[in-house]
Amino acid sequence: MITGVAAAEPVLLWPQTVADFDALIEATQHRLIQYAYSRLHTLADAEDVVQDVYVQAYRDRERHRKVDQVVPFLFRMVANRCTDLLRRRARVASSYPQ
Numbered sequence: 001m002i003t004g005v006a007a008a009e010p011v012l013l014w015p016q017t018v019a020d021f022d023a024l025i026e027a028t029q030h031r032l033i034q035y036a037y038s039r040l041h042t043l044a045d046a047e048d049v050v051q052d053v054y055v056q057a058y059r060d061r062e063r064h065r066k067v068d069q070v071v072p073f074l075f076r077m078v079a080n081r082c083t084d085l086l087r088r089r090a091r092v093a094s095s096y097p098q
Contacts, residue, residue, distance in 0.1 A: 014061065014064055014067055015061065015070075021061075024070065028074060029050065032050045032053070032074060032078050033046050033047055033050050034046075035075060035078055035079075036049045036078050039079070039083075039086070040082055040085065040086070049078060049081045049082055049085065050078060053074060053077045053078050053081055056077065
């Protein structure tokens with residue numbers, strides 16, 4: 001189990017096991033989706049972004065092991081994905097004739 005998990009602001013170490021990663025998801029998923037929704041304004045896109053971030057974080061877990069604070073790192077990953085999606089939307093919207 002991950003130590004230091006509090007209801008208000010979890011301070012988590014990088015997950016070492018699948019169970020630790022599941023605990024990380026449970027502790028952070030709601031807040032990450034809320035954050036992504038505040039940027040994207042669609043729940044489906046927010047959930048997709050957060051899911052993609054978790055998948056990427058799990059795949060790259062060995063590379064990210066030296067990250068000191070996991071939660072801010074995940075928020076930064078979500079922010080970057082949201083920005084990418086918003087840019088893609090703007091490019092698609094601008095490519096259609098008015």
